[in-house]
Amino acid sequence: DAKTTQPTSMDCAEGRAANLPCNHSTISGNEYVYWYRQIHSQGPQYIIHGLKNNETNEMASLIITEDRKSSTLILPHATLRDTAVYYCIVRVLDDMRFGAGTRLTVKP
Amino acid sequence: SQTIHQWPATLVQPVGSPLSLECTVEGTSNPNLYWYRQAAGRGLQLLFYSVGIGQISSEVPQNLSASRPQDRQFILSSKKLLLSDSGFYLCAWSASGTAYRPQHFGDGTRLSIL
Numbered sequence: 001d002a003k004t005t006q007p008t009s010m011d012c013a014e015g016r017a018a019n020l021p022c023n024h025s026t027i028s029g030n031e032y033v034y035w036y037r038q039i040h041s042q043g044p045q046y047i048i049h050g051l052k053n054n055e056t057n058e059m060a061s062l063i064i065t066e067d068r069k070s071s072t073l074i075l076p077h078a079t080l081r082d083t084a085v086y087y088c089i090v091r092v093l094d095d096m097r098f099g100a101g102t103r104l105t106v107k108p
Numbered sequence: 109s110q111t112i113h114q115w116p117a118t119l120v121q122p123v124g125s126p127l128s129l130e131c132t133v134e135g136t137s138n139p140n141l142y143w144y145r146q147a148a149g150r151g152l153q154l155l156f157y158s159v160g161i162g163q164i165s166s167e168v169p170q171n172l173s174a175s176r177p178q179d180r181q182f183i184l185s186s187k188k189l190l191l192s193d194s195g196f197y198l199c200a201w202s203a204s205g206t207a208y209r210p211q212h213f214g215d216g217t218r219l220s221i222l
Contacts, residue, residue: 032208043114043198043213044152051208094140095167096200096211098151 004088009103012082018075020102022088025069031091033064035073036098037084044087044098047073078106110135114199114214122222127172127186129217131199134180139201141182142211143174146196158182159204194221 005023012018024033032051036044048055048062050071055062061074075082087101111134121127133139140159144152154167156174164174171190175183182199196218200211 095154
């Protein structure tokens with residue numbers, strides 16, 4: 001599975017869009033990009049996933065570059081409850097290899 | 109909708125005692141089931157996964173075992189706990205049929221070994 005690189009931490013103002021980047025330059029053609037988040041003391045929560053095309057659901061949007069070497073998770077209107085560690089994962093098999101993720105802090 | 113339940117939420121056990129953690133899924137049939145462990149400040153480590161009743165694959169040699177006695181029930185066990193078994197244990201499920209379906213996690217069991 002491809003390795004991912006994410007910033008250690010980010011801040012975002014409440015009500016503004018949060019843009020979380022992820023680099024996955026070694027991604028292979030059949031690997032999907034998944035995003036999860038984990039609030040302290042809880043299990044990871046699935047957010048969104050995609051292969052090539054941009055994806056949107058009720059929680060977020062996922063923008064994948066044309067070469068698929070990076071992606072951005074967008075939370076359109078961040079709230080205080082979006083404060084969490086966000087994980088970008090690239091996989092093709094069953095093992096969800098969570099790295100250190102990005103600690104997003106939404107500030108009032 | 110599908111839900112996943114894990115219990116207990118927290119557990120404190122002495123070294124050498126047995127362990128049984130249970131996970132059940134509702135609202136789906138024949139799910140793939142997974143057990144992960146998350147050590148403090150670290151990523152998730154896949155311990156076991158199952159694609160059907162009685163079918164268990166182990167990812168890491170360890171002091172733990174898993175069983176799937178029913179379609180939507182997954183159990184993590186140990187006969188004798190070690191200090192190194194402390195951690196946050198997470199159960200997850202995904203829809204069967206394709207490896208690309210996302211996994212959905214329970215709220216975990218925080219296990220402390222004394």
